[in-house]
Amino acid sequence: MGRNVLPRGRFFDAMRTIEWDNDKNQVKMIDQRKLPRRFEYITCDTAEEMVEAIRNMTIRGAPALAVAGAYGMALAARNPQGTVRQFTREAARQLIDARPTAVNLGWGVKRILKIVDDKTITDSDLPARILEEAHSMAEEDVRVNRKLSENGASLIEDGDTIIHHCNTGSLAVVDWGTALGAIRFAHEQGKHIHVLVDETRPRLQGARLTAWECEHYGIPYDIITDNAAGYFLRSGKVNKVFFGADRVAANGDVANKVGSYMLSLAAHANHVPVYSVFPLSTVDLSIASGDLIPIEERDPGEVLDLEFHGEAVAPLNARALNPAFDVTPHELLSGLVTEAGILYPPFSQNLASCVYNTSLDG
Numbered sequence: 001m002g003r004n005v006l007p008r009g010r011f012f013d014a015m016r017t018i019e020w021d022n023d024k025n026q027v028k029m030i031d032q033r034k035l036p037r038r039f040e041y042i043t044c045d046t047a048e049e050m051v052e053a054i055r056n057m058t059i060r061g062a063p064a065l066a067v068a069g070a071y072g073m074a075l076a077a078r079n080p081q082g083t084v085r086q087f088t089r090e091a092a093r094q095l096i097d098a099r100p101t102a103v104n105l106g107w108g109v110k111r112i113l114k115i116v117d118d119k120t121i122t123d124s125d126l127p128a129r130i131l132e133e134a135h136s137m138a139e140e141d142v143r144v145n146r147k148l149s150e151n152g153a154s155l156i157e158d159g160d161t162i163i164h165h166c167n168t169g170s171l172a173v174v175d176w177g178t179a180l181g182a183i184r185f186a187h188e189q190g191k192h193i194h195v196l197v198d199e200t201r202p203r204l205q206g207a208r209l210t211a212w213e214c215e216h217y218g219i220p221y222d223i224i225t226d227n228a229a230g231y232f233l234r235s236g237k238v239n240k241v242f243f244g245a246d247r248v249a250a251n252g253d254v255a256n257k258v259g260s261y262m263l264s265l266a267a268h269a270n271h272v273p274v275y276s277v278f279p280l281s282t283v284d285l286s287i288a289s290g291d292l293i294p295i296e297e298r299d300p301g302e303v304l305d306l307e308f309h310g311e312a313v314a315p316l317n318a319r320a321l322n323p324a325f326d327v328t329p330h331e332l333l334s335g336l337v338t339e340a341g342i343l344y345p346p347f348s349q350n351l352a353s354c355v356y357n358t359s360l361d362g
Helices: 047-055 062-078 084-098 103-116 126-153 179-188 205-217 226-234 260-269 347-361
Strands: 002-005 018-021 026-030 040-044 161-164 194-198 221-224 240-243 247-249 254-257 274-277 325-328 335-338 341-343
Touching (some): 018 126, 126 179, 126 341, 161 226, 179 205, 194 205, 221 226
Antiparallel strands (some): 247 254
8 A cells, every 4th residue: 555645735625536547557545544634645555455445444434435445346357366257256255245235335346347247248348337336436436426415415504403413425435424424515505504513432533534524615513422311302492413324224213323313313303303414325125124234343443542631531451332324214214315305204115115116227
């Protein structure tokens, strides 16, 4: 992997989270582990490097992972160890296993596997066809997320205060974003809004990434601790809650960054509407409910390595549990925002219909 620092003076809206470097035949991504203090690109030359970048969260965010998976397959096809088809199929397994909860990653890889399985494409033509499809997915991601951001913005009124959990902006996709994309769209429409940014422990995607994006877009915000959300919801100072999704079950249950469930419970208790914003590629109709969604367990060190005044917070021999996601039951959600429109209950019926009709249109 290589690294280079973004030159000063380049504006944030000129960037993409992930893109292909045609000159070097490698993938270039923003290294999200370094933000907000340092802005660096990191490059991947092999599928193995892409797997590691996904696993260690150099790149993250469900829609972005779909494109990362596709470009990982393109890298595998260009640098095969053995036959192209055999190696890309093995790379597919490793890529999908890197983050098991986010269904978009598997969706993106499986979309490329359809090309690998097409016997009418010769081995010599396969790398170019895979890369072409990965490029198409990247451009599609931008169009889809701009549209769902526009749809989500229609729910935001002038003067709204919104609690936002985790990071769902440009950094979580190729460009625009999902929940934060809707907030950005509303801001660019001239609506006066304020965002309460959940820190989102333990990796602090809210405090590090969402706050950083709000700075660049000029969106007014305050960072709050995750456990302060209930206070603000009960105070009557919050109008809406927005977050994204990593997998949506057929009944409308949403798996998202851990903490979303507690936030939704508090919002529901205080009659504040909650919206999950995501592309339809995040919907998994093969899973009946959120209870069946696999939840990624991450390294306990992400919890235990926290320092306070330069000293470790936890006792030396402490242990920790670190689920990366939780599931918000559909009963706690006011609406689901997609590129095809805003869905309301009954979600089980409306989700299936929306996915089916969109696939026909596509």
